Amino acid sequence: MKKPILVSGIQPTGRLHIGNYLGALKNFVDLQNSGKYDCYFFIADYHSLTENFNPAEKPAQILNLAADFLAAGLDPKKSKIFIQSAVPQSTELAWILETIAPMGELKRMTQFKDKSDAQQENVNVGLFTYPTLMAADILLYDAQFVPVGDDQLQHLELARTLARKFNSHFGRTFFEPKEILTATPRVMSLDDPEKKMSKSRPGGCLFIDDEPEVIKSKIRGAVTDSESVVKYDPKRKAGISNMLEIMSGLSGKSIAEVERGFAGMNYGELKHSLADYVSDYFEKFRKKKATLLKKSAVIKSALRSGSAKAKKSAEKKMADIKKKIGL
């Protein structure tokens, strides 16, 4: 029987942090290994052009993200791992979707507002139409499921709206994709637990390839509160609750179990224990990534073969889409 298709991507905009890992990448690996889905995972290089970037750094950013994918456990034999720009049909479909996308819905996107505020000197049209390209990346592969962090839910809602609208205007063509969230869909910044951990605010990030000493020092400096009781209470104790969530996400234990494990510890002890756990957890990953980066030909070959497979299904789908709209 045909397995349902699952698609997701990550932008090559910098090193991956533990929010990207717990909200997305760890789940990509678990879903791939469940054997229940036909998986497509891509490096969203076209999306990454909407932020300020240096072309000279882009190839290394792409290679680095591909190494993250493989070192974390994505397997080119089980999943199609590819580069967004290697499949031109995704930007072709994005244009078609733009012609049915309501301006009002795009204007409401909170990520557009946040990113426009953060890069006021570069509020480009791509930043505004980003969600239609994301919808194209999903609909093009007939995806029924999209594993993401909760910051992407509004964009996914638009993908469903566009699928519905296209289907009703031109005949049944697309699935309406559903999100798959993890138990940790929104990891907060270490330096400001009221804000989402974001690559664009590196000061608050714990990167998954950070060395043990860096992990210790970052967690030691994480913002907490003026009490000294380890308790899960995201409203009043955002910093401590975020650390409990990170521990829970990595260990697979419930928040209540994690809380019990830290019972009686002061904040210093909690931080010490969490830092050791994070550092051990990513030890194998760090080694594997370093080895992979020395063999870039292996990474490039995985991307080439994944991109060829993704392109083949995209070409077939695009032919159907064009026929539906009379082109």
Ligand code: AQP
């Ligand atoms: N803090 C987070 N907690 C949980 N999930 C998160 N994601 C991002 N931040 C968190 C999820 O990671 C995936 C990849 O994200 P992306 O690189 O494509 O874009 P993003 O959402 O813009 O990631 P960042 O780190 O926040 O980067 P910038 O600073 O560039 O915006 C997505 O599934 C996302 O939900």
